Amino acid sequence: MSDMTDTSGPVLAADGTPLKRSLAKALRRQKLRALMLIAPLLLFILVSFILPIGDMLYRSVENKIVVNTLPRSVEALSGWDADSGELPDEAVFAAMAADLKEAYEARAHTRVGSRLNYEYPGISSVFRKSGRSAGRFDLESGGPWKDVLIDLDDGWADQGVWRTIQTYSPPVTSGYFLNAVDMRVGPDGAEMRPEAERIYMNLLVRTLWMSLLITFSCIVLAYPVAWLLANLPTRQANLLMILVLLPFWTSLLVRTSAWKILLQQQGVINDILVWVGLVDDNARLIIINNQFGTIVAMTHILLPFMILPMYSVMQTIPPSYLRAAKSLGATEWTAFWRVYFPQTIPGIGAGSILVFILAIGYYITPALVGGTKGTFISNQIAFHISTSLNWGLASALGAILLAVVLVLYWAYDKIVGIDNVKLG
Amino acid sequence: MADAASNDGFVVFDRVQKSYDGETLVVKDLNLSIARGEFLTMLGPSGSGKTTCLMMLAGFETATHGDIRLDGQPINNIPPHKRGIGMVFQNYALFPHMTVAENLAFPLEVRKIGKSEREAKVKRALDMVQMGAFGGRRPAQLSGGQQQRIALARALVFEPELVLMDEPLGALDKQLREHMQFEITRLAHDLGITTVYVTHDQTEALTMSDNVAVFDDGRIQQLAPPDLLYEKPENSFVAQFIGENNTLEGVVTEMKGDTCIVKLDDGEVIDATPINVSNVGDRTLVSIRPERVEYNKDRLQQGVHTLKAEVLEFIYMGDIFRTRLRVAGNDEFIIKTRNAPDVERLTPGQQIEIGWLPADCRALDT
Numbered sequence: 001m002s003d004m005t006d007t008s009g010p011v012l013a014a015d016g017t018p019l020k021r022s023l024a025k026a027l028r029r030q031k032l033r034a035l036m037l038i039a040p041l042l043l044f045i046l047v048s049f050i051l052p053i054g055d056m057l058y059r060s061v062e063n064k065i066v067v068n069t070l071p072r073s074v075e076a077l078s079g080w081d082a083d084s085g086e087l088p089d090e091a092v093f094a095a096m097a098a099d100l101k102e103a104y105e106a107r108a109h110t111r112v113g114s115r116l117n118y119e120y121p122g123i124s125s126v127f128r129k130s131g132r133s134a135g136r137f138d139l140e141s142g143g144p145w146k147d148v149l150i151d152l153d154d155g156w157a158d159q160g161v162w163r164t165i166q167t168y169s170p171p172v173t174s175g176y177f178l179n180a181v182d183m184r185v186g187p188d189g190a191e192m193r194p195e196a197e198r199i200y201m202n203l204l205v206r207t208l209w210m211s212l213l214i215t216f217s218c219i220v221l222a223y224p225v226a227w228l229l230a231n232l233p234t235r236q237a238n239l240l241m242i243l244v245l246l247p248f249w250t251s252l253l254v255r256t257s258a259w260k261i262l263l264q265q266q267g268v269i270n271d272i273l274v275w276v277g278l279v280d281d282n283a284r285l286i287i288i289n290n291q292f293g294t295i296v297a298m299t300h301i302l303l304p305f306m307i308l309p310m311y312s313v314m315q316t317i318p319p320s321y322l323r324a325a326k327s328l329g330a331t332e333w334t335a336f337w338r339v340y341f342p343q344t345i346p347g348i349g350a351g352s353i354l355v356f357i358l359a360i361g362y363y364i365t366p367a368l369v370g371g372t373k374g375t376f377i378s379n380q381i382a383f384h385i386s387t388s389l390n391w392g393l394a395s396a397l398g399a400i401l402l403a404v405v406l407v408l409y410w411a412y413d414k415i416v417g418i419d420n421v422k423l424g
Numbered sequence: 425m426a427d428a429a430s431n432d433g434f435v436v437f438d439r440v441q442k443s444y445d446g447e448t449l450v451v452k453d454l455n456l457s458i459a460r461g462e463f464l465t466m467l468g469p470s471g472s473g474k475t476t477c478l479m480m481l482a483g484f485e486t487a488t489h490g491d492i493r494l495d496g497q498p499i500n501n502i503p504p505h506k507r508g509i510g511m512v513f514q515n516y517a518l519f520p521h522m523t524v525a526e527n528l529a530f531p532l533e534v535r536k537i538g539k540s541e542r543e544a545k546v547k548r549a550l551d552m553v554q555m556g557a558f559g560g561r562r563p564a565q566l567s568g569g570q571q572q573r574i575a576l577a578r579a580l581v582f583e584p585e586l587v588l589m590d591e592p593l594g595a596l597d598k599q600l601r602e603h604m605q606f607e608i609t610r611l612a613h614d615l616g617i618t619t620v621y622v623t624h625d626q627t628e629a630l631t632m633s634d635n636v637a638v639f640d641d642g643r644i645q646q647l648a649p650p651d652l653l654y655e656k657p658e659n660s661f662v663a664q665f666i667g668e669n670n671t672l673e674g675v676v677t678e679m680k681g682d683t684c685i686v687k688l689d690d691g692e693v694i695d696a697t698p699i700n701v702s703n704v705g706d707r708t709l710v711s712i713r714p715e716r717v718e719y720n721k722d723r724l725q726q727g728v729h730t731l732k733a734e735v736l737e738f739i740y741m742g743d744i745f746r747t748r749l750r751v752a753g754n755d756e757f758i759i760k761t762r763n764a765p766d767v768e769r770l771t772p773g774q775q776i777e778i779g780w781l782p783a784d785c786r787a788l789d790t
Contacts, residue, residue, distance in 0.1 A: 321517050326484075327579075328530055334534055339519050
């Protein structure tokens with residue numbers, strides 16, 4: 001009792017050390033053991049997930065290739081005023097000749113060319129052509145380099161080429177990000193690209209909009225199924241659950257291809273509509289390789305991700321709530337809308353977040369059934385990763401996608417509250 | 425009991441049957457009439473059909489056969505929300521996403537009652553259960569007893585004439601339960617509402633009700649006020665289900681008007697009151713309440729048969745003594761005596777003689 005009533009100073013353990021330290025010491029072993037248990041997963045996630053994401057974020061701004069390949073030119077160009085209306089002076093051309101010779105020997109001139117070509121189309125051929133001859137440059141006695149270079153390729157007489165090299169010489173660039181939002185660095189700083197060249201913002205808006213549509217159709221379709229699952233007798237509910245899970249056991253490609261067969265113009269659905277007489281044989285519906293096809297196929301594929309969280313929430317709502325509401329005088333509809341539905345919102349929220357986030361990054365299905373109008377931003381990312389090899393732009397697009405998801409998550413937390421999400 | 429279902433009751437079950445699977449009847453030929461303002465308890469073991477009856481009355485189950493009438497009107501085809509019956513559920517069923525006040529306002533809102541009147545009624549109902557300060561809380565922030573009060577207030581706030589309660593006190597601890605029993609009966613009587621209360625707790629049934637209907641096997645075994653139910657059970661199920669009870673088996677050997685002589689299986693003979701035995705030679709189960717057994721020779725009535733008994737166990741319980749005896753081959757014969765200065769405390773192994781008034785010993789069906 002005397003220890004308890006003594007409130008002056010920190011509480012001490014039996015041996016005189018402060019209780020807090022004593023407690024921490026006692027718990028250290030436990031904490032250490034817990035850490036050991038999660039260590040394999042932690043390492044796995046670190047190596048296979050966190051580091052690649054970090055690398056991707058870095059790539060979206062990294063731009064060392066210009067300063068590394070053309071160090072002399074970059075330095076010489078720093079004194080040139082791009083708005084003067086004149087080409088850089090002989091010193092810059094000499095530096096460029098030296099850089100090109102070295103780059104040719106290291107076989108790096110085409111790479112820097114392709115890098116700059118993202119920003120100024122045509123520049124890559126300038127580097128390729130000049131690079132070939134640069135190997136024969138005699139740096140001591142040759143020159144004047146201005147004439148030599150312009151002779152090799154008249155691109156060197158274009159101020160835009162020099163402006164581009166100058167603009168993209170710092171080791172860090174915002175160019176990829178500007179490109180990803182359809183902007184570019186013009187003479188007066190960042191500006192929108194011409195209307196015809198804008199791709200990514202439209203694509204991003206389309207991706208978000210279609211993901212919303214898919215999420216919404218999932219909610220509408222999943223709600224009654226989840227309700228049935230939660231309210232049928234166990235035997236029937238189990239059977240229904242198997243039917244819900246069946247798509248999970250089938251390959252994604254198979255499911256998507258099945259939709260191709262169903263929806264194509266000579267496909268099953270069109271055949272039936274023609275046979276019934278709803279659609280003329282000459283005016284078969286185009287319901288694949290467009291946005292409609294993508295929405296149908298993705299709604300089907302993502303449906304289980306909506307049904308399962310809804311089901312697990314509905315399962316916890318005892319039927320007595322509905323009975324209570326009815327005994328209090330509510331009609332079936334009022335009882336559902338005022339009492340049952342509000343309690344299922346956590347399930348809807350969890351399912352929606354899951355489906356929306358999965359949809360926004362979906363790639364295979366839009367690629368297969370989306371045609372040109374129904375593809376997502378992830379298809380562009382894949383294109384830049386594997387075809388155009390513009391990894392910086394792909395990284396910037398990916399980073400923007402990540403940011404959008406995080407912002408939406410934050411907004412959801414503000415509006416609905418993340419505590420209201422129940423996955424089971 | 426068929427005549428109990430007269431047409432003048434406020435709630436009438438008229439030859440009601442209920443089957444879920446089409447093969448067995450859960451409720452068999454139920455006839456019951458509940459008067460206006462009556463507090464009726466349906467008591468019975470689980471699976472006896474009592475909750476089914478309540479659900480049929482509330483409208484959540486339909487009767488397979490027969491009529492249920494409320495105030496003279498058949499209600500078989502009226503949906504639950506139009507019956508205007510208040511109901512308190514076993515788990516309270518308070519809507520977790522609404523505050524206490526919103527819960528109480530819900531039945532008023534769906535009845536399109538204006539805001540100011542609604543607020544006044546909610547306040548009155550909350551005050552009635554002494555929860556006036558809790559209107560803004562969520563149900564999850566309340567204790568079990570408080571939730572119980574809110575559930576009660578919600579069932580009463582729209583002023584129904586009939587309130588149904590489905591084991592409402594089952595989740596509360598003993599002390600709180602006793603307090604709420606008192607509170608519920610007080611409210612029911614003060615407001616003059618008719619109450620149908622379902623429970624499997626016989627103490628609850630005895631202390632709260634005007635009438636108790638004992639259910640077993642889909643039938644009402646006995647419908648009576650609590651004192652009659654306890655003192656004059658009409659069959660062996662009721663005798664054993666209500667309170668503690670000693671039973672002895674035997675055969676009726678002689679009928680003497682109000683009393684009869686029963687020869688027990690081990691050859692001993694006792695006096696009893698015939699209840700549902702009518703002929704000499706009928707097998708019977710004799711029932712005696714533990715507190716009606718007398719072993720003080722001075723107090724035994726002259727001329728009645730007594731039985732030899734051996735004391736097996738003596739349990740001191742404070743206000744009473746509970747003694748286990750071996751009587752006529754039955755090792756579970758219990759007697760209860762008040763802890764009074766003049767009462768002899770028995771010791772195990774002691775041989776005594778016991779007896780009772782023939783009126784307290786009822787010869788029932790086997």
